[in-house]
Amino acid sequence: MPLRFLHCSDIHLLSLRGVGPHRFINKRLTGGVNLLLKRGKHHDEALFDRMVEHARALAVDRVVITGDLTNLALEQEFEHVVAKLEGVGLPITIIPGNHDAYTRGSMRTRRFEIMLGQYMDGERGAGDEAYYPFVQRFGEVALIGVSTAHASLPLYAVGTVGAAQLERLDEILARLDAEGLARVVLIHHPVMPGVAKRRHDLLDIDAFGQVIARRGAELILHGHEHVAIEGTIPGPREPVPVHGVSSGTNLSQHPGREAAFCVYRIEGRSIERDVHRWDGEDFRLVEGPSAAPAGAIG
Ligand SMILES: [Fe+2]
Ligand SMILES: [Fe+2]
Numbered sequence: 001m002p003l004r005f006l007h008c009s010d011i012h013l014l015s016l017r018g019v020g021p022h023r024f025i026n027k028r029l030t031g032g033v034n035l036l037l038k039r040g041k042h043h044d045e046a047l048f049d050r051m052v053e054h055a056r057a058l059a060v061d062r063v064v065i066t067g068d069l070t071n072l073a074l075e076q077e078f079e080h081v082v083a084k085l086e087g088v089g090l091p092i093t094i095i096p097g098n099h100d101a102y103t104r105g106s107m108r109t110r111r112f113e114i115m116l117g118q119y120m121d122g123e124r125g126a127g128d129e130a131y132y133p134f135v136q137r138f139g140e141v142a143l144i145g146v147s148t149a150h151a152s153l154p155l156y157a158v159g160t161v162g163a164a165q166l167e168r169l170d171e172i173l174a175r176l177d178a179e180g181l182a183r184v185v186l187i188h189h190p191v192m193p194g195v196a197k198r199r200h201d202l203l204d205i206d207a208f209g210q211v212i213a214r215r216g217a218e219l220i221l222h223g224h225e226h227v228a229i230e231g232t233i234p235g236p237r238e239p240v241p242v243h244g245v246s247s248g249t250n251l252s253q254h255p256g257r258e259a260a261f262c263v264y265r266i267e268g269r270s271i272e273r274d275v276h277r278w279d280g281e282d283f284r285l286v287e288g289p290s291a292a293p294a295g296a297i298g
Contacts, residue, residue, distance in 0.1 A: 002267035003141040005093075006060045008051060008248035008260075009188075009223025010068040012043050012099065013081050039071060043249040045084075047259050047278060051248055052088050054276065054283055058263060061138070063090050066223040066245070067097025067149065067188035069116070073106035078115040085119065093136060094119040096149035097188040097224060098159055104151045112149070120145055125168060133169050135176070141266045142176050144169070144217075146187040148202055157200045159189040159224075161208050173215035182218045182269050189224050190244055192231045196224070209233055212240055218269055219243070228256045228275075243273070253280055263288075 055063050070077040085092055100112045113120070113131060122134035122145070132147040146169060148159030161169070169185075176183050189202035191209065202208065212220070216235035220242045229244030243262065250259045259278035264271060274288030285291045 001139040002265050003062070003138045004058075004060045004263065004265045005062040005064050006051070006055045006058070007064045007066065007221050007243075007245055007262045007264060008048075009066040009245050010097065010226055010247035011045075011048050011065060011249050012039060012068055012071050012247065013045055013048065013077065013084055013249075014039070014043065014071060042251055043247065044251050045249060047249040047251070047283075048084065051259075051261050051283060052090075054261070055088070055090055060090065060263060063088060063092045064143065064186060064221070065092065065094045065248075066186050066221055067095050068099040068223060068247075069094065069097070070100050071102070073100050073102040073111060075111065075115075078111060082115060085116075092119045093143055093145065093186070095132075095145040095186050095188060096147050098149050098152065098157050101149035101151055107149075107151050129164065130168065132165055133172055135172060137181070140181055140268060142181045142183050144172060144176075144183060144185045146185060148187060148189045155199060157224075158203050159201075160203045161187075162204070163207070166204070166207055166211050170211045170215055173211065173217060177216060182266050182271070183216075184264075184266070185212075185217045185220045187220065187222050190222055190229055190242075191220055192229070192233055192242055195229055195231075195244070200225070216240060219264075219266075219271055221245070223247070226250055226257060228260060241271070250278075259283070263290075 069081045096112045101107045120134050122136040124134040134145045136143045148161055152158050190196045213234045217240050222244045226247040228246050231242050232239035233242055245262055246257055246260045248259055248261055261276050263274045272289050274290045275286050276283040277286045
C-alpha cells in the first residue's frame with residue numbers, strides 16, 4: 001500500500017486572542033510581539049485553510065507539518081492550533097520548530113508535547129527525555145519525527161538535535177532499514193550545510209550528517225527557512241534526497257518564497273512528488289508527475 005501525504009511547514013498560525021498584557025512583561029515576549037505583528041502582515045491563515053481544502057480534494061492519507069505551527073509558543077496559540085488541526089478532518093503528523101519552543105517556560109512545561117502530542121503518537125523510548133525521535137509506521141513507510149526545537153537568544157533561531165537523540169536516531173534508522181521500510185525523516189531545520197542563514201542554523205548539522213551518512217534514509221523533509229530548498233546529503237549507498245518546503249502561509253510572491261505544499265506518494269522505496277505553489281489566488285500544481293502534460297510520460 002502506498003502512502004500519500006501532504007507536506008507543509010511553518011504555518012505560523014496567529015492568535016493573540018485572550019492574551020493578557022502580563023504575558024508581554026517578559027522582554028523576550030515583547031520582542032516576540034513585534035515580530036509577530038510584522039509576521040501578521042506576511043502570513044495569512046486563509047492559505048492554510050485553502051491548503052486543507054486541497055488536501056481533502058486530493059484525498060491524501062495524511063498531512064505532515066514540519067514545525068513552526070505557532071509564533072511565540074503561548075498557550076493561546078496552541079489552543080488555536082489545536083482547534084485548527086481538529087478541523088482538518090485528516091490524520092496529521094507534526095514535529096516542533098523553534099517557534100514552538102520560543103521561551104524557556106514553554107520548553108520547561110513541554111507545552112508543545114502536552115497540547116499537541118496526539119499528532120506525534122508512535123513508537124518512542126521511555127520517559128520525556130526520549131520523546132524524540134518518534135516513529136510512525138504506515139505499511140512499508142516510516143515517518144521519523146526529530147526535534148531540533150529549543151529556546152534561543154533574541155535574534156537567534158538555531159536548533160540542536162543533541163547527542164542522545166542522534167544516538168537513538170542512528171539505532172532507529174539501522175533497525176528500520178533492516179526491516180526494509182522507506183524511512184522519511186522529519187526535521188525542522190535544514191540539514192544541508194550552507195543553506196540556513198547565520199544564527200538560524202542547525203548547530204549539530206555535522207553530527208546529524210554523520211548519522212545519515214552511516215545509516216541512510218530514503219527522504220528528509222524540513223522547513224524553517226521559508227524558502228524552497230532541494231538537494232541531497234551523503235548516505236551509505238546513495239545520496240539522500242532533502243526537500244525543504246517554503247512556509248505554507250506566506251503571502252510573498254518572491255520566487256522560491258511563495259507558500260507551497262508538496263504531495264508525496266511513497267510505495268516501496270519509490271518516491272514521487274507533486275509541488276503546489278501559491279500564485280496569489282490559489283495553490284496550483286506546478287511540478288511533478290501529476291503536472292506532466294499528457295503524452296509526456298512514457
Ligand atoms: Fe518558520
Ligand atoms: Fe523555524
